[in-house]
Amino acid sequence: MPAVLVGALGLAGLMTTTAAAGPAARPAPASPTIATAQEIARAYWGTDACGGAVTVRWARQAADINALSTWTSPSSDPYGDPADNRDCTITLNPAATFDWPKLCTVLVHEFGHLSGHDHDRRAGRLMSELYTAPLAQCVAAKARRAAA
Numbered sequence: 200m201p202a203v204l205v206g207a208l209g210l211a212g213l214m215t216t217t218a219a220a221g222p223a224a225r226p227a228p229a230s231p232t233i234a235t236a237q238e239i240a241r242a243y244w245g246t247d248a249c250g251g252a253v254t255v256r257w258a259r260q261a262a263d264i265n266a267l268s269t270w271t272s273p274s275s276d277p278y279g280d281p282a283d284n285r286d287c288t289i290t291l292n293p294a295a296t297f298d299w300p301k302l303c304t305v306l307v308h309e310f311g312h313l314s315g316h317d318h319d320r321r322a323g324r325l326m327s328e329l330y331t332a333p334l335a336q337c338v339a340a341k342a343r344r345a346a347a
């Protein structure tokens with residue numbers, strides 16, 4: 200029986216109350232911003248999670264959650280056979296506060312789950328359960344955009 204898995208990336212530190220995030224802080228799922236993060240994830244993990252068939256959406260979640268990913272797997276190990284993952288969805292939380300480096304990092308983290316990567320028990324890693332710092336590749340992409 201396929202299992203439905205959930206990988207959530209929580210906020211580090213204190214919970215924050217809802218910020219008034221404008222449209223620029225909440226890019227549409229089909230936007231170039233999301234596509235850029237997906238490209239970084241593809242390069243980082245060396246694979247196209249779920250064959251590229253990943254639905255990215257925004258939906259309100261608990262205040263201490265940045266995003267979560269869900270997928271179904273035919274394997275008993277949710278991370279054991281990522282090539283067979285289906286129904287892959289990343290849900291971003293509009294109640295969380297995002298800038299580009301954080302949004303990008305959260306997406307690369309979630310694409311990591313969809314690519315077969317469980318949480319890293321160590322703190323301060325990309326696959327740590329709590330977000331602490333942006334991924335260097337995401338920061339670099341921002342610098343490239345600023346220079347363009």
Ligand SMILES: [Zn+2]
Pocket residue numbers: 206207208308312318326327328
């Ligand atoms: Zn996670």
